[in-house]
Amino acid sequence: MEKQFEDFRHQLDESGSVRERIRSVVMEMEAAARLVHSSLLLVHQSLPVLEVLEKTKLQIEVIKGLFGRLAEILRERPDQYYRYHGDWRSETQTVVSLLAFLHWLETGSLLMHTEAEKKLGLDSSEFGLDIEDYLIGLCFMSNELPRYVVNQVTAGDYDCPRKVLKFLTDLHAAFRMLNLRNDFLRKKFDGMKYDLRRVEEVYYDVKIRGLASTESTQDETAQA
Amino acid sequence: MEKQFEDFRHQLDESGSVRERIRSVVMEMEAAARLVHSSLLLVHQSLPVLEVLEKTKLQIEVIKGLFGRLAEILRERPDQYYRYHGDWRSETQTVVSLLAFLHWLETGSLLMHTEAEKKLGLDSSEFGLDIEDYLIGLCFMSNELPRYVVNQVTAGDYDCPRKVLKFLTDLHAAFRMLNLRNDFLRKKFDGMKYDLRRVEEVYYDVKIRGLASTESTQDETAQA
Amino acid sequence: MEKQFEDFRHQLDESGSVRERIRSVVMEMEAAARLVHSSLLLVHQSLPVLEVLEKTKLQIEVIKGLFGRLAEILRERPDQYYRYHGDWRSETQTVVSLLAFLHWLETGSLLMHTEAEKKLGLDSSEFGLDIEDYLIGLCFMSNELPRYVVNQVTAGDYDCPRKVLKFLTDLHAAFRMLNLRNDFLRKKFDGMKYDLRRVEEVYYDVKIRGLASTESTQDETAQA
Amino acid sequence: MEKQFEDFRHQLDESGSVRERIRSVVMEMEAAARLVHSSLLLVHQSLPVLEVLEKTKLQIEVIKGLFGRLAEILRERPDQYYRYHGDWRSETQTVVSLLAFLHWLETGSLLMHTEAEKKLGLDSSEFGLDIEDYLIGLCFMSNELPRYVVNQVTAGDYDCPRKVLKFLTDLHAAFRMLNLRNDFLRKKFDGMKYDLRRVEEVYYDVKIRGLASTESTQDETAQA
Numbered sequence: 001m002e003k004q005f006e007d008f009r010h011q012l013d014e015s016g017s018v019r020e021r022i023r024s025v026v027m028e029m030e031a032a033a034r035l036v037h038s039s040l041l042l043v044h045q046s047l048p049v050l051e052v053l054e055k056t057k058l059q060i061e062v063i064k065g066l067f068g069r070l071a072e073i074l075r076e077r078p079d080q081y082y083r084y085h086g087d088w089r090s091e092t093q094t095v096v097s098l099l100a101f102l103h104w105l106e107t108g109s110l111l112m113h114t115e116a117e118k119k120l121g122l123d124s125s126e127f128g129l130d131i132e133d134y135l136i137g138l139c140f141m142s143n144e145l146p147r148y149v150v151n152q153v154t155a156g157d158y159d160c161p162r163k164v165l166k167f168l169t170d171l172h173a174a175f176r177m178l179n180l181r182n183d184f185l186r187k188k189f190d191g192m193k194y195d196l197r198r199v200e201e202v203y204y205d206v207k208i209r210g211l212a213s214t215e216s217t218q219d220e221t222a223q224a
Numbered sequence: 225m226e227k228q229f230e231d232f233r234h235q236l237d238e239s240g241s242v243r244e245r246i247r248s249v250v251m252e253m254e255a256a257a258r259l260v261h262s263s264l265l266l267v268h269q270s271l272p273v274l275e276v277l278e279k280t281k282l283q284i285e286v287i288k289g290l291f292g293r294l295a296e297i298l299r300e301r302p303d304q305y306y307r308y309h310g311d312w313r314s315e316t317q318t319v320v321s322l323l324a325f326l327h328w329l330e331t332g333s334l335l336m337h338t339e340a341e342k343k344l345g346l347d348s349s350e351f352g353l354d355i356e357d358y359l360i361g362l363c364f365m366s367n368e369l370p371r372y373v374v375n376q377v378t379a380g381d382y383d384c385p386r387k388v389l390k391f392l393t394d395l396h397a398a399f400r401m402l403n404l405r406n407d408f409l410r411k412k413f414d415g416m417k418y419d420l421r422r423v424e425e426v427y428y429d430v431k432i433r434g435l436a437s438t439e440s441t442q443d444e445t446a447q448a
Numbered sequence: 449m450e451k452q453f454e455d456f457r458h459q460l461d462e463s464g465s466v467r468e469r470i471r472s473v474v475m476e477m478e479a480a481a482r483l484v485h486s487s488l489l490l491v492h493q494s495l496p497v498l499e500v501l502e503k504t505k506l507q508i509e510v511i512k513g514l515f516g517r518l519a520e521i522l523r524e525r526p527d528q529y530y531r532y533h534g535d536w537r538s539e540t541q542t543v544v545s546l547l548a549f550l551h552w553l554e555t556g557s558l559l560m561h562t563e564a565e566k567k568l569g570l571d572s573s574e575f576g577l578d579i580e581d582y583l584i585g586l587c588f589m590s591n592e593l594p595r596y597v598v599n600q601v602t603a604g605d606y607d608c609p610r611k612v613l614k615f616l617t618d619l620h621a622a623f624r625m626l627n628l629r630n631d632f633l634r635k636k637f638d639g640m641k642y643d644l645r646r647v648e649e650v651y652y653d654v655k656i657r658g659l660a661s662t663e664s665t666q667d668e669t670a671q672a
Numbered sequence: 673m674e675k676q677f678e679d680f681r682h683q684l685d686e687s688g689s690v691r692e693r694i695r696s697v698v699m700e701m702e703a704a705a706r707l708v709h710s711s712l713l714l715v716h717q718s719l720p721v722l723e724v725l726e727k728t729k730l731q732i733e734v735i736k737g738l739f740g741r742l743a744e745i746l747r748e749r750p751d752q753y754y755r756y757h758g759d760w761r762s763e764t765q766t767v768v769s770l771l772a773f774l775h776w777l778e779t780g781s782l783l784m785h786t787e788a789e790k791k792l793g794l795d796s797s798e799f800g801l802d803i804e805d806y807l808i809g810l811c812f813m814s815n816e817l818p819r820y821v822v823n824q825v826t827a828g829d830y831d832c833p834r835k836v837l838k839f840l841t842d843l844h845a846a847f848r849m850l851n852l853r854n855d856f857l858r859k860k861f862d863g864m865k866y867d868l869r870r871v872e873e874v875y876y877d878v879k880i881r882g883l884a885s886t887e888s889t890q891d892e893t894a895q896a
């Protein structure tokens with residue numbers, strides 16, 4: 001019996017040490033993500049997008065390096081990704097939400113899963129980005145959009161609601177293709193419709209007051 | 225005593241197996257309803273109604289087939305419809321709300337209870353559509369209307385609020401004829417008045433800005 | 449639309465009136481069950497069992513009559529037993545627990561499901577005693593036994609723990625044959641083990657202090 | 673975007689189907705474990721150990737077969753053991769607690785981790801028995817011991833407390849070698865000391881009343 005528990009002690013200690021190492025990386029990741037978030041918040045104050053992107057670059061490189069360290073820790077335990085997954089997923093979701101928002105600001109399109117992995121230096125065959133984490137990250141990004149739209153309209157950008165609405169509608173429709181289990185992702189997705197409605201209402205306010213630019217209105221009519 | 229519990233075990237196992245079979249059908253129904261909902265959401269983006277109807281046809285046939293399977297499971301247990309009713313009612317309510325919305329888009333009128341049963345291939349004498357489920361489904365449909373009105377006005381259809389308001393006012397009045405118990409249906413119906421108010425507000429916005437077309441205004445005055 | 453809601457009104461009113469009639473019967477049943485319970489409590493004060501049984505007879509006849517009225521209300525709605533089942537099940541469970549306790553006091557054995565139906569004048573083919581209600585009633589009875597044992601020992605009946613323990617152990621083992629769903633019955637059954645442990649402890653106390661009569665000890669040894 | 677979500681749908685559906693298959697195996701496992709438990713409960717009524725072991729044999733083979741099915745489901749997903757681990761771990765812990773109790777009854781010694789794996793037909797290199805599940809199972813077994821001791825003393829086996837106390841003391845000491853994180857296992861282990869105290873109390877009762885046999889007392893003194 002003693003021999004067995006001696007073995008267990010080594011194994012539990014080893015797995016405890018893995019957790020400690022992961023925890024230390026994750027704490028740095030949380031700090032870096034917080035800095036990215038701070039910079040990103042400046043878009044609400046209408047700082048030019050390019051400046052915001054510039055400000056976040058460095059920290060995103062830091063985060064990429066941290067994912068590299070996570071991958072390294074897990075490298076000797078190739079089948080234990082999901083054993084420790086719970087220890088880094090929350091921060092990963094936050095990082096995805098930030099990257100996806102930045103990407104949308106830059107390109108107007110959705111950050112794809114493979115693009116997210118590339119930005120984070122991840123390799124699916126080894127240490128990938130879990131699909132559910134990616135999807136939850138997109139839901140978190142969606143939560144930021146109503147506020148962004150409100151602030152942009154306040155700052156005089158009357159075309160913003162139309163663009164965000166188009167993006168969010170497409171994203172929402174894409175999510176609806178999935179058969180989600182009754183879990184955390186499902187709950188987060190259910191919240192996305194409130195973001196959508198809020199953006200619709202802002203767009204409605206802009207239209208009803210004749211503030212949407214003629215050009216974009218024609219644009220939209222053409223699309224419809 | 226052992227004999228009795230042995231019997232109970234068989235009976236509980238049998239009823240457990242009925243529930244499992246129902247559950248499996250209901251999960252498919254949920255997935256099909258989600259696809260119908262996805263297509264239906266396109267009306268908010270001003271997709272022509274005929275295209276939306278076309279897109280939902282197939283899935284509605286799937287749902288009809290699933291109700292056929294439920295009816296089959298219950299066929300050997302003719303007096304146990306209400307024993308298992310709780311296991312499919314939530315999905316049934318969702319399905320009714322979708323059908324009623326589609327029907328309103330197509331005809332401008334309310335989907336009647338018998339019409340809903342017919343669309344779902346149900347036969348009241350055997351496996352019918354519970355009245356309360358039908359009514360709750362209508363309440364759920366009502367919840368979708370304010371958003372629809374907002375998006376239609378945004379897209380330039382200024383006559384939509386008047387039409388929806390007329391429909392919703394009639395529906396609300398019809399519900400008021402019922403003596404509802406203090407239960408889930410009552411709670412859902414109580415929520416309908418908020419939908420009504422929101423639609424009234426949109427209608428007000430449109431009128432006050434002189435956006436409602438003269439014709440439709442006269443139309444409405446004539447009807448009033 | 450109006451015609452349909454007019455019909456619904458009649459149907460909802462009718463089902464509301466069924467519920468009212470059931471409710472009125474159930475209130476009387478609750479009162480009668482309370483009187484039975486009051487009389488039954490006297491066994492904790494060591495009133496002779498025969499006297500207790502005598503005191504409860506009348507009210508049990510009242511309860512039987514009330515079940516007759518329930519059956520009558522449901523007679524014209526043969527397939528709707530489970531539609532209204534929730535309206536009387538809690539009281540039915542209480543009644544079963546009382547009858548089962550009285551029966552055990554009288555005979556030392558478990559009140560079988562068919563015996564319970566007979567005592568309540570129920571006919572399975574028409575208006576029966578739901579198995580889960582019967583089983584939950586037995587769990588409620590089990591909850592009363594630890595207190596009964598403690599009071600009997602206090603009153604000097606040192607053989608009572610052994611008898612109750614035997615009964616409860618058999619009952620618990622019988623329940624364990626069932627594959628219970630994760631529901632109310634399961635939760636109630638899970639609580640039965642605490643009753644069992646408490647009775648075991650009382651029995652242990654009696655044995656350890658040499659209070660159990662020699663005869664019953666031999667008896668038990670013989671049984672083992 | 674649609675292509676990506678189409679891919680996700682397939683992946684989520686596939687993982688949902690894996691979960692469904694696991695769930696179905698786990699439900700059977702729960703039922704089989706319940707039957708083993710029912711038989712095992714008979715030791716509390718002093719049924720000879722050999723008879724109890726005989727009664728459980730068949731169901732343990734069933735459980736072994738079910739673990740084989742789990743292993744098969746996971747075989748094509750070699751690195752995803754921990755992804756789905758949460759879906760079967762609770763039942764695995766129960767099974768370990770039952771096996772460990774049976775083993776102790778049979779041999780008086782602790783069921784080792786490798787022995788448990790062998791009994792369940794598990795192969796560490798493929799689908800093993802997680803160490804924490806094994807340890808939690810031992811804690812659950814420990815919870816059963818105070819009740820067992822109480823019932824054995826009641827039935828006249830006054831040497832039982834000494835034997836159980838020795839076993840539990842050793843087990844508790846072995847656990848204390850481990851550096852447990854502040855998690856479920858730690859909480860369960862913390863509960864073990866209450867089992868230990870209760871067994872100590874029973875042993876004390878037996879000794880103070882001079883019920884422990886002289887021989888075993890010497891025995892114990894010699895060991896101490």
